[in-house]
Amino acid sequence: MYIVFGLIFCPLIPYIYDLWLGIAGKEILFDVFVKGLMVFSLDMIVISMFYSSQLANHWKKTIEKNEELKRENLISKFEVLKNQVNPHFLFNSLNTLSGIVEQKPKLAPDFIKKLSDIYRYVLEQSDKELVSIHDEMKFVKDYIFLSKMRFREALIFHSALPPKSNIQVAPLGLQMLVENAIKHNIVADDMPLKINISIEESFVVTNNNIQTKNTVISNKKTQGLENLKKRYTYLSNKPVQVIELDSEFIVKLPIIKL
Structure with a gap:
């Protein structure tokens, strides 16, 4: 003009x-x-x-703006790592291990190995922005293994992922969503908690049925989700989608491919 x-x-x-x-x-x-x-x-x-x-x-x-997003991503990663190396999780795991040693000693070596793998994975991801979804899912399944030792058939987990894929995810993100589902919902034989992870279009989707505990819920769930959103703001041009229905809680993470 x-x-x-x-x-x-x-x-x-x-x-x-x-x-x-x-x-x-x-x-x-x-x-x-x-x-x-x-x-x-x-x-x-x-x-x-x-x-x-x-x-x-x-x-x-x-x-x-990119530098600010990078700083926020590093802060979020630190917060995730700080929350994941959690004394409450370790305390519950050691209590479960104590019961396994007394009742089913043959399972104790597997339990100890899974617990060791979990903490090793957390430390290995401290300087990574992305990991393979298959590495992350192995970590999630180790976490589910330990959790099922505590909740048994009251915890139902299912994942449907392609056998070979170049999909990348933010490290510890899927595990945080699984942990939130277990932490904030009733997990009982007469009220089993069902957690699913799948691929839908351009998202990795985690969903669980809602059966909220009758206790005061802390803001850690919200903090964890906000940190995850900030990390994906830096990693992807698509936002994390959080959908809460009457009976289902859904989180969609944008797929990142290398």
Whole structure:
């Protein structure tokens, strides 16, 4: 638009000026052409400087936003790691292990190995932004194994993922969603908790039936989800979707492919 105005007014201004001075004939055409070209060149320099400044400001803001998202992602990862290496989970696991040693000692070595694998995985992911969904699911299944030792048939878990896939996920994200489901819902023989993980279109979907405990729920569930949302804001241009229905809680994580 500025260029169009320049093409119109740059010759028009010297033309009116020359008419005012009384210049006419061929002289006015040459004079208008030269002066118009000079004014237009000056106009283009000013416009170029303006847009260069705007582009530089936009580039600077984009870099600052990316750095802010990166900082938030690192903070979120730290919070996830801090919450996952959780003394309550370790305490419950050791209590369960104590019962297994007394009642089913043959299962104790497997339980100890799974517990060790869980904490090793947590420490290994401390500096990673993404992991293979299959590595993450192995971690989730180890966590489910330990949880089922405590809840037995009251905890039902099912996953439906492609056997080979290049899908990447934020480390510890799926496990956090499974842990939240167990932590905030009743898990009993007459009220089994059902957790499912599947692929739907461009999302990894985790869902569970809602049977909320009759206790005061802390804000850790919300904090965990907010941290997960922040991490995916940095990792993907699609947002995390959280859907709470009357009887079902659903979280959809955007698929990331390398």
